[in-house]
Amino acid sequence: MQINDVKMDLSAVSATQYPKEGLPEIALAGRSNVGKSSLINTLIQRKSFARTSSTPGKTQTLNFYEVNQKLYLVDVPGYGYAKVSKKRRAEFGTMIEEYLTTRKVLKGIIILVDGRHAPSEDDVSMYQFVSYYKIPTLIVATKMDKVKKNQWNKTVAVVTKTLQINQRDQLQLFSSETKFGREKVWQWINEHL
Numbered sequence: 375m376q377i378n379d380v381k382m383d384l385s386a387v388s389a390t391q392y393p394k395e396g397l398p399e400i401a402l403a404g405r406s407n408v409g410k411s412s413l414i415n416t417l418i419q420r421k422s423f424a425r426t427s428s429t430p431g432k433t434q435t436l437n438f439y440e441v442n443q444k445l446y447l448v449d450v451p452g453y454g455y456a457k458v459s460k461k462r463r464a465e466f467g468t469m470i471e472e473y474l475t476t477r478k479v480l481k482g483i484i485i486l487v488d489g490r491h492a493p494s495e496d497d498v499s500m501y502q503f504v505s506y507y508k509i510p511t512l513i514v515a516t517k518m519d520k521v522k523k524n525q526w527n528k529t530v531a532v533v534t535k536t537l538q539i540n541q542r543d544q545l546q547l548f549s550s551e552t553k554f555g556r557e558k559v560w561q562w563i564n565e566h567l
């Protein structure tokens with residue numbers, strides 16, 4: 375997809391702060407360090423638009439990136455911070471849940487998992503949560519440049535089995551280094567707007 379225009383529109387911690395124009399939204403979620411900022415930057419063809427490697431413990435917000443005046447990519451804070459207090463984790467959880475369960479213009483979610491390893495318990499919980507709410511989901515296995523090509527089928531099998539990906543949803547292998555999968559991810563997004 376050709377990117378003509380990207381705006382980092384706003385950050386929100388609660389529903390009153392979400393954008394009001396009614397553009398369709400696609401959320402992106404994953405554990406911190408999974409490669410979410412890199413994926414967003416690859417999608418929008420910017421080097422460091424989305425900040426990479428967010429610091430655990432600092433204020434986390436939902437960040438809305440307006441693309442081509444057509445849609446928002448919504449950067450959901452990375453989950454699974456071991457170092458953050460229980461209270462803080464609960465606050466993140468509430469913010470993410472409020473967004474995912476009440477947002478009418480949310481058309482789908484991309485959940486990132488690290489293609490080098492089996493999905494974690496946090497990944498499984500996240501996928502179960504969005505499946506329960508029937509939010510169309512694309513699972514993206516990142517960092518595939520680090521996985522030998524002859525192991526790619528194994529990655530597909532392990533991710534599919536661990537998450538128990540259902541019929542409605544899809545899995546895409548991806549690398550921000552090589553841009554492998556970029557067009558396929560855009561295709562999925564466009565099919566769900």
Ligand code: GDP
Nearest residue numbers: 406407408409410411412426427517549550551
């Ligand atoms: P975030 O915390 O999920 O936003 O993750 P980042 O995008 O900041 O990436 C975390 C680290 O993984 C950084 O050092 C990135 O350079 C690296 N990284 C992200 N995507 C890829 C990828 O596709 N391949 C490789 N080899 N490294 C990646």
